Amino acid sequence: MDDGKSTLIGRLLYDSQTVYEDQLAGIRKATKAHGGLDLSLLTDGLRAEREQGITIDVAYRYFSTPRRKFIIADTPGHEQYTRNMATGASTADLAIVLIDARHGVLAQSRRHAFIATLLGIRHLVIAVNKMDLVEYREEVFRTISGDFGAFVGQIGNPPDLQFIPVSALCGDNVVARSARMPWYRGPALLEHLETVPIATENHAVGLRLPVQYVIRPNQDFRGLAGQLASGVIRPGDRVRVLPSGRETRVRSIVTTEGELAEAFAPMSVTVCLDEEIDASRGDMLVAPADPPARAQRFDATLVWMNEKPAVADRPYLLKHTTQTLAARIVEIRHRVDIHTLAGQPASELRLNEIGAVLVETQRPLFVDPYRRNRFTGSFILLDPLTNETVGAGMIESAAVEDGGGAPRSASVFIEGNPDVLWMLARRLVENGHRVAVLSNQVLLVGPHSAAPSVELSFTSSTLAENPANAVDKIFHELVRRGVVA
Numbered sequence: 001m002d003d004g005k006s007t008l009i010g011r012l013l014y015d016s017q018t019v020y021e022d023q024l025a026g027i028r029k030a031t032k033a034h035g036g037l038d039l040s041l042l043t044d045g046l047r048a049e050r051e052q053g054i055t056i057d058v059a060y061r062y063f064s065t066p067r068r069k070f071i072i073a074d075t076p077g078h079e080q081y082t083r084n085m086a087t088g089a090s091t092a093d094l095a096i097v098l099i100d101a102r103h104g105v106l107a108q109s110r111r112h113a114f115i116a117t118l119l120g121i122r123h124l125v126i127a128v129n130k131m132d133l134v135e136y137r138e139e140v141f142r143t144i145s146g147d148f149g150a151f152v153g154q155i156g157n158p159p160d161l162q163f164i165p166v167s168a169l170c171g172d173n174v175v176a177r178s179a180r181m182p183w184y185r186g187p188a189l190l191e192h193l194e195t196v197p198i199a200t201e202n203h204a205v206g207l208r209l210p211v212q213y214v215i216r217p218n219q220d221f222r223g224l225a226g227q228l229a230s231g232v233i234r235p236g237d238r239v240r241v242l243p244s245g246r247e248t249r250v251r252s253i254v255t256t257e258g259e260l261a262e263a264f265a266p267m268s269v270t271v272c273l274d275e276e277i278d279a280s281r282g283d284m285l286v287a288p289a290d291p292p293a294r295a296q297r298f299d300a301t302l303v304w305m306n307e308k309p310a311v312a313d314r315p316y317l318l319k320h321t322t323q324t325l326a327a328r329i330v331e332i333r334h335r336v337d338i339h340t341l342a343g344q345p346a347s348e349l350r351l352n353e354i355g356a357v358l359v360e361t362q363r364p365l366f367v368d369p370y371r372r373n374r375f376t377g378s379f380i381l382l383d384p385l386t387n388e389t390v391g392a393g394m395i396e397s398a399a400v401e402d403g404g405g406a407p408r409s410a411s412v413f414i415e416g417n418p419d420v421l422w423m424l425a426r427r428l429v430e431n432g433h434r435v436a437v438l439s440n441q442v443l444l445v446g447p448h449s450a451a452p453s454v455e456l457s458f459t460s461s462t463l464a465e466n467p468a469n470a471v472d473k474i475f476h477e478l479v480r481r482g483v484v485a
Helices: 005-015 021-030 047-052 079-089 107-118 138-152 189-195 418-430 467-480
Strands: 059-064 069-074 094-100 123-129 160-165 208-210 213-218 221-227 238-242 246-255 258-260 268-273 284-286 293-304 315-320 323-336 354-367 378-382 389-400 410-414 435-437 442-445 454-458
Touching: 005 059, 005 069, 005 094, 005 189, 069 079, 079 107, 079 293, 079 389, 094 107, 107 123, 107 138, 107 293, 107 354, 123 138, 123 189, 138 160, 160 189, 208 221, 293 323, 315 354, 354 389, 410 418, 410 467, 418 435, 418 467
Parallel strands: 094 123, 123 160, 410 454
Antiparallel strands: 059 069, 208 284, 213 221, 221 268, 238 246, 238 284, 246 258, 246 268, 293 354, 293 389, 315 323, 315 378, 323 354, 378 389, 410 442, 435 442
């Protein structure tokens, strides 16, 4: 709040020459009495925002350069509007966290970095703004970079970080590199945005196609329409229809522009199957070799968005992919302290609070951990009486049921350091995973540990560092392989 987000975005649009003349005319008229050009008004469009000088709602702005197209979500910084910030971040590839150079790293900076990481954003830009007010001093920038880097290091699976010193008001390091900070040799903000690698990893995840609608214009055509959440699909591919579990092959992939030889996330397509398998809205087409977990109970991180607190056993509606069903919060495990990232005992979650919860649904869902698939790993909770969205959740792990698409199991071979093995085993058990230790070298993980499908080996060279760091590395590798959540 008040760190210059809207001004930065206005400067970015203005200096990249992507602002229409009528927009500029309106801003000049609004700021005529004060002189100058208030670029924050390009995004702060609500009357209350202009009166108070803060961002309240999420404002989306579209612009493009010769290298890339952008959608900017200008979200509020105040704690009161955390739910708005989470909404804007939920579909983002990159987040820019602004820090006032005069004040350093504040609680709101930590909160936004944590939420961005929680929502699966892998790229963070830390824009140290208002450098003109600290005389463009390098030591100010280095101190803030060190403090923020230390905080982000506490977050599990930390994101990629890029620190950029800027002055949104003067335009330094926003679109072009500034001569006022010769000590900074990194990219300007726009240069970084144009070149940061944001290729989606959804193609590498198994096929997930939630059925949104069954298209049957005549008796000769029947297609399952929906948006690909992940994976690639081609005619001839074998697919499994959930929850029935029946398998068949793809006959064709149809769009308004004709048939396709291939489709990938996040394309919206209509898939025709070789066989007339019963499927309807809420069902899902998946890859038989890599199905999601079938679970009726799962652990999740929940961002609460309603004035009425979240409590256990209160009935809600849960929307997951294309289906909506009854659900309840079985247990609130803890509330997250944004300042320390530690869990605090809690019996309820209030507006804008974040907590770990156990959720139970009326019938089983097919889910992935959110860090593996943002689409099948996310859900929202609705008030059954008003239909208001009251909470947004990210699935952390699921109690897998027999007969579903159980996650893979693994054997982990650890050479020469049994301490690491036992520390890893304890961490996996604490995260709700089934573990069997066969010796001082072999650890089996998963629901069917007697028949592991993934074998991982870690040698003494990998484990030469601090045992806790080694455990983190192995755990993150198991997460990346989809063995644990």
